[in-house]
Amino acid sequence: MRVLVTGAAGFIGSHAAEALNALGHDVLGVDNFSSHYDVALKKLNAASLKAQNIPIIHKNLNDSNLAESLPKDLDYIFHFAAQPGISTTSTFNDYLENNVLATKALVDYALGLSNLKLFINIGTSSVYGLEAAFKEDVPPKPASFYGVTKLAAEQLVLQQSREEKLRSCSLRLYSVIGPRERPEKMFAKLIALGLEGKPFPLFEGSDKHLRSFTYVGDIVEGIVSVIGKESILNGEIVNLGTDKEYTSQQGIEAVEQVIGKSIQLNIMPRRAGDQFRTRAIIDKAKTLLDYNPTTTLLDAVKYQVGWYKENFL
Structure with missing residues (x-):
């Protein structure tokens, strides 16, 4: 075809x-x-x-x-x-x-x-x-x-x-995540800033937002x-997408687990139009x-971190 x-x-x-x-x-x-x-x-x-x-x-x-x-x-x-x-x-x-x-x-x-x-x-x-x-x-x-x-x-x-x-x-x-994710998206930015030891800008309240993070x-x-x-x-x-729900906080913790570092958060004003929940x-x-x-959130993050390290570090 x-x-x-x-x-x-x-x-x-x-x-x-x-x-x-x-x-x-x-x-x-x-x-x-x-x-x-x-x-x-x-x-x-x-x-x-x-x-x-x-x-x-x-x-x-x-x-x-x-x-x-x-x-x-x-x-x-x-x-x-x-x-x-x-x-x-x-x-x-x-x-x-x-x-x-x-x-x-x-x-x-x-x-x-x-x-x-x-x-x-x-x-x-x-x-x-x-x-x-x-x-x-x-x-x-x-x-x-x-x-x-x-x-x-x-x-x-x-x-x-x-x-x-x-x-x-x-x-x-x-809520698609994985290698090649756009730089301004949550996981791409978390990984880049986390590995560089820089604070991640988190919109106020968004740590409690629910997402179907899908590999x-x-x-x-x-x-x-x-x-x-x-x-x-x-x-x-x-x-x-996946029918499983995760909070953005769980996403942050998954990245911290994979990179082996805590990520400092810089709380920003709420963003208009941001979804509270996706499932x-x-x-x-x-x-x-x-x-x-079938891919778990942790495995998806591992794949994305591996790709980032291979191409940018």
């Missing part, structure tokens, strides 16, 4: 591209290498893909000549590219352009592909709102620009299924398992995808 992965130089996208390649698919990546986080890390990811003969086209999905730059004979599109997370440095227009308009441009391109079997949108639990511990049929209540625009992107994709113009689905991911390898297994299941997935939304309800994923995440 010929597969396109958008955001292929990013955290989860790069892992998914590698997994699809390992399954024998012909994988092509596209990424705009934007500076919303360290471009050097994206280039490191891209180099890993290149070593496995996975090419990445340097392209913005909003470019007017997008269709001319991408192939016409794709079987699957995995759409990871987005303006990620909740950030005080990202404007609403950043989220609008990179989550909504870019997705619309990709959908328009996909509509011109006669052999496309499935368009897989990579969504987020942030669409549920301040608490994300629900089945997929609960009305979303996003509480951030990120959540609002990712919900809009998801609906732009699923609209095409409702109009029977192409087959599509959306996978809502929960990226488990997430990717769920994502790539959609291949061949387009008939049962068409028009569906599926949660992917993945994955009954649907188990039924449709035979999904079964």
Whole structure:
């Protein structure tokens, strides 16, 4: 199968591209290498893909000549590219352009592909709102620009299924951690600062927040398992994550255990739009995808610390 992965130089996208390649698919990546986080890390990811003969086209999905730059004979599109997370440095227009308009441009391109079997949108639990511990049929209540625009992107994709113009689905991911995690994310920052002996900025009260911290390898297994299941997935939304809950404090303690150091905390003012609780309800994923995440939080942290030491120390 010929597969396109958008955001292929990013955290989860790069892992998914590698997994699809390992399954024998012909994988092509596209990424705009934007500076919303360290471009050097994206280039490191891209180099890993290149070593496995996975090419990445340097392209913005909003470019007017997008269709001319991408192939016409794709079987699957995995759409990871987005303006990620909740950030005080990202404007609403950043989220609008990179989550909504870019997705619309990709959908328009996909509509011109006669052999496309499935368009897989990579969504987020942030669409549920301040608490994300629900089945997929609960009305979303996003509480951030990120959540609002990712919900809009998801609906732009699923609209095409409702109009029977192409087959599509959306996978809502929960608190993914592991090697290549974005530098501003909790575990990446905990590991880097902890090993350097520097204080970690903790938003007030967030140590008690509950999260479904899910190892990226488990997430990717769920994502790539959609291949061949387009008939049962068409028009569906599926949660992917672990159904186990951890507090952020437990996450901090796991990192301290692995690196063998205590981490000093610098308490910061509360952050607007931050979720209080996420717990993945994955009954649907188990039924449709035979999904079964098994990696423990401690093992996930060990893998991430090992990757960080190998690449940055």
